[in-house]
Amino acid sequence: MISLAGRDILHGWSKYVLTGLGLGLLIGVTLTMAGVYRGMVDDAHALLTNSRADLWVVQKDTQGPYAESSSIKDDVVRSVRGMPGVAAAANVAYLTMQVQKDGQDQRVMVVGMEPGMPGAPGYLVTGRHITRNHYEAVADVKTGFALGDTVRIRRHDYTVVGLTRRMVSSGGDPMLFVPMKDAQETQFLKDNDAIVNDRARTAANPAFNRPGSPGLLEAVQNLQTSSRSVNAVLVQIAPGFNPEQVAEPIRRWKHLSVYTRDGMEDILVVKLIANSAKQIGMFLVILAIVSAAIVAFIIYTMTMGKLREIAVLKLIGTRDRTIAGMILQQALGLGLIGFAVGKVAATFWAPAFPKFVLLLPGDSVTGLVVTLIICALASTLAIRVALKVDPGAAIG
Amino acid sequence: MKMTPQNSRRLLLGGLAVVLLGALAWVALRTGPLAPTKVQVTQVQKGSVSPTIFGIGQVEAQRSWMVGPTVAGRVLSVKVDVGQAVQPGQPLAEMDPVDLDQRLAALDASLARAQSAQQAAGAQVADAQARSALAAANLKRNQDLANQNFISAGALEARAQDVASANAGVAAAQANLGGSAQDITRLRAERAALAQQRGNLKLVAPAAAVVTVREAEAGTTVVAGQAVLRLIDPATLWVKLRVDQGRSAGLAPGLAARIALRSRPGELLAGKVARVEALADSVTEERLAMVAFDALPGGASVGEMVEVTLQLPATAESLLLPNAAVVQHEGKTGVWRLKDGTLEFAPVTLGVRGLDGTVQVITGLVEADTVVRYSQSALKPGARIAVVEQLVPAGAAK
Numbered sequence: 001m002i003s004l005a006g007r008d009i010l011h012g013w014s015k016y017v018l019t020g021l022g023l024g025l026l027i028g029v030t031l032t033m034a035g036v037y038r039g040m041v042d043d044a045h046a047l048l049t050n051s052r053a054d055l056w057v058v059q060k061d062t063q064g065p066y067a068e069s070s071s072i073k074d075d076v077v078r079s080v081r082g083m084p085g086v087a088a089a090a091n092v093a094y095l096t097m098q099v100q101k102d103g104q105d106q107r108v109m110v111v112g113m114e115p116g117m118p119g120a121p122g123y124l125v126t127g128r129h130i131t132r133n134h135y136e137a138v139a140d141v142k143t144g145f146a147l148g149d150t151v152r153i154r155r156h157d158y159t160v161v162g163l164t165r166r167m168v169s170s171g172g173d174p175m176l177f178v179p180m181k182d183a184q185e186t187q188f189l190k191d192n193d194a195i196v197n198d199r200a201r202t203a204a205n206p207a208f209n210r211p212g213s214p215g216l217l218e219a220v221q222n223l224q225t226s227s228r229s230v231n232a233v234l235v236q237i238a239p240g241f242n243p244e245q246v247a248e249p250i251r252r253w254k255h256l257s258v259y260t261r262d263g264m265e266d267i268l269v270v271k272l273i274a275n276s277a278k279q280i281g282m283f284l285v286i287l288a289i290v291s292a293a294i295v296a297f298i299i300y301t302m303t304m305g306k307l308r309e310i311a312v313l314k315l316i317g318t319r320d321r322t323i324a325g326m327i328l329q330q331a332l333g334l335g336l337i338g339f340a341v342g343k344v345a346a347t348f349w350a351p352a353f354p355k356f357v358l359l360l361p362g363d364s365v366t367g368l369v370v371t372l373i374i375c376a377l378a379s380t381l382a383i384r385v386a387l388k389v390d391p392g393a394a395i396g
Numbered sequence: 397m398k399m400t401p402q403n404s405r406r407l408l409l410g411g412l413a414v415v416l417l418g419a420l421a422w423v424a425l426r427t428g429p430l431a432p433t434k435v436q437v438t439q440v441q442k443g444s445v446s447p448t449i450f451g452i453g454q455v456e457a458q459r460s461w462m463v464g465p466t467v468a469g470r471v472l473s474v475k476v477d478v479g480q481a482v483q484p485g486q487p488l489a490e491m492d493p494v495d496l497d498q499r500l501a502a503l504d505a506s507l508a509r510a511q512s513a514q515q516a517a518g519a520q521v522a523d524a525q526a527r528s529a530l531a532a533a534n535l536k537r538n539q540d541l542a543n544q545n546f547i548s549a550g551a552l553e554a555r556a557q558d559v560a561s562a563n564a565g566v567a568a569a570q571a572n573l574g575g576s577a578q579d580i581t582r583l584r585a586e587r588a589a590l591a592q593q594r595g596n597l598k599l600v601a602p603a604a605a606v607v608t609v610r611e612a613e614a615g616t617t618v619v620a621g622q623a624v625l626r627l628i629d630p631a632t633l634w635v636k637l638r639v640d641q642g643r644s645a646g647l648a649p650g651l652a653a654r655i656a657l658r659s660r661p662g663e664l665l666a667g668k669v670a671r672v673e674a675l676a677d678s679v680t681e682e683r684l685a686m687v688a689f690d691a692l693p694g695g696a697s698v699g700e701m702v703e704v705t706l707q708l709p710a711t712a713e714s715l716l717l718p719n720a721a722v723v724q725h726e727g728k729t730g731v732w733r734l735k736d737g738t739l740e741f742a743p744v745t746l747g748v749r750g751l752d753g754t755v756q757v758i759t760g761l762v763e764a765d766t767v768v769r770y771s772q773s774a775l776k777p778g779a780r781i782a783v784v785e786q787l788v789p790a791g792a793a794k
Contacts, residue, residue: 239727
């Protein structure tokens with residue numbers, strides 16, 4: 001038995017292939033949009049996973065360090081290390097800033113960390129980890145830095161000694177890891193003019209600059225420029241403890257807020273990126289509806305163009321089922337071509353996006369099923385028209 | 397089959413379908429979450445690592461002085477300026493003496509008056525002695541007369557009493573003279589004390605030094621102990637080095653140091669650890685050491701930041717790893733070892749670390765083990781991997 005659909009496609013193959021290609025690009029855009037949404041969520045998850053922490057200890061009653069600002073003293077980590085169930089704890093400081101790269105600004109999240117501790121990059125793609133406790137940096141490849149580059153942060157030059165991958169903030173900014181002490185200094189260091197102005201202001205204050213107490217002014221000024229704060233303490237828990245069990249005593253006795261991985265995910269995914277995610281989701285829904293409508297119209301016009309041939313088929317006694325099958329097969333074929341082209345296209349252009357685009361296999365399967373269902377539904381419209389056609393139209 | 401137009405069209409379409417299916421399969425298996433993780437491997441090798449200690453510090457002067465008055469007062473004049481070299485004993489500044497000079501003049505006058513008083517007392521002694529001599533002569537004459545009974549016994553006793561009075565007068569005059577000499581001694585001592593105080597108002601250089609700060613100008617009132625000038629000995633510049641406690645193993649006096657001044661980052665100066673402080677900074681978790689320059693750099697300023705690298709003796713031959721291969725997995729430190737094509741986590745214990753990123757392996761690996769050096773993402777035991785030559789096409793780490 002010959003395939004009616006195949007014959008018809010062979011007849012007008014260029015039109016069919018080009019239609020499939022166009023449809024494919026549209027499906028590709030829809031898949032990419034889903035990928036952008038997934039990428040956004042994955043950025044948040046990557047931030048949590050890459051910090052390799054089980055608990056986040058932050059300033060009391062804040063949702064830091066990612067969603068809100070949090071500031072705690074850097075010796076808090078010592079008392080946290082002494083709590084039951086804590087296997088490792090490390091200070092960490094985050095600050096988002098612009099750094100100069102070849103005269104162009106590059107937005108990065110500077111992370112102050114202690115090498116080998118939670119918060120430090122877990123793997124590299126090239127170079128080495130930081131070995132000096134000052135002026136070395138490990139950068140995410142997305143920053144565009146290469147090994148040996150010098151990055152200027154505030155008043156110091158940092159040498160890039162290693163590169164890593166997928167280390168991003170929840171907003172998708174690539175990370176730049178620097179030693180803790182440098183990050184502390186960077187975070188709270190004012191520019192030189194501000195420091196000089198502050199000194200003059202303090203010196204003009206008679207309470208700090210008394211003739212009878214030499215040395216007081218210097219002490220006050222030293223106090224103003226030193227910084228002993230960090231944003232959070234990352235905690236890894238010992239085997240055999242559950243996170244809540246370790247978090248509770250720290251909350252109760254150390255008067256700090258503690259978040260578990262679940263709590264942090266809630267803050268990041270549900271609260272922090274909620275609006276932008278909804279924005280993308282809304283766009284995705286509209287795009288899907290538009291795609292479905294276009295598929296339906298394409299198949300409809302395709303059938304309308306063949307009404308004369310269908311009338312001939314009817315005239316020679318072809319069964320309705322065969323005609324309906326032909327249209328359905330063509331529609332599904334179009335859907336399959338479209339999906340395949342779309343998936344390939346999305347995969348090829350996804351890396352060109354500035355932020356991470358994550359194409360999940362599950363999303364692709366859903367996309368395929370939805371495409372086929374839309375094609376099948378759209379073909380019913382065309383089938384109805386085709387079946388209604390008068391065989392007489394073939395000769396009249 | 398003949399190549400009819402229909403057949404060629406069929407072939408073309410079939411070809412297109414195969415290409416599309418192939419691309420789809422490649423996309424599904426080679427990218428995204430189903431793709432294998434690309435890794436770059438390295439072999440565990442033997443070698444020696446020369447551990448190094450890195451820290452930052454600042455240039456300080458070993459000897460520095462704060463020169464100021466010992467009592468509160470007003471600055472009269474400051475004779476030297478910042479940057480000037482001074483010699484030991486050189487006057488640097490002077491405090492306002494207020495009334496000290498007048499008090500000295502008063503004491504001088506008192507002294508002169510006391511000397512006059514001494515002369516008067518001397519004259520009184522001479523006078524009393526003359527009286528005494530006259531009384532003695534009178535007594536002697538009256539004794540002769542009394543022996544011949546020319547005068548009464550009463551008259552003789554009156555002469556004897558004259559002599560006793562005259563002698564007492566001499567003693568009194570001599571005591572007076574002694575007293576006036578003591579007065580002079582007291583006044584001299586008082587004057588010397590005052591002169592000492594006056595001298596103390598002159599601030600002099602305690603040693604050969606350079607003036608670094610001129611804190612007060614003429615007319616400024618300063619309290620006792622407050623500095624008017626600060627001096628340093630530029631020949632004793634050294635570096636106060638701060639080293640992270642966790643990475644300070646091996647810090648000891650005598651270690652060779654390479655010092656880079658912030659003003660001259662490309663130039664490495666030689667030095668040596670002169671002293672390791674017994675007290676560490678518990679707040680910053682740093683240890684302190686003083687590093688002396690082998691040859692003093694010209695133009696270094698006190699307070700300038702420096703980077704110091706200390707070279708420790710190389711270790712014996714042992715297994716080495718790049719530190720990029722070391723990962724933390726389930727709370728353990730280890731590496732991902734490739735054994736018969738499968739990935740397994742091998743816990744290791746590490747020894748000294750070099751600044752170039754080499755780490756000494758004590759246990760956990762044997763020579764020529766293949767371990768993952770770089771990976772595209774975090775690995776899991778048994779994860780699908782694809783070994784590639786180079787993950788990032790770039791130069792090697794510095």
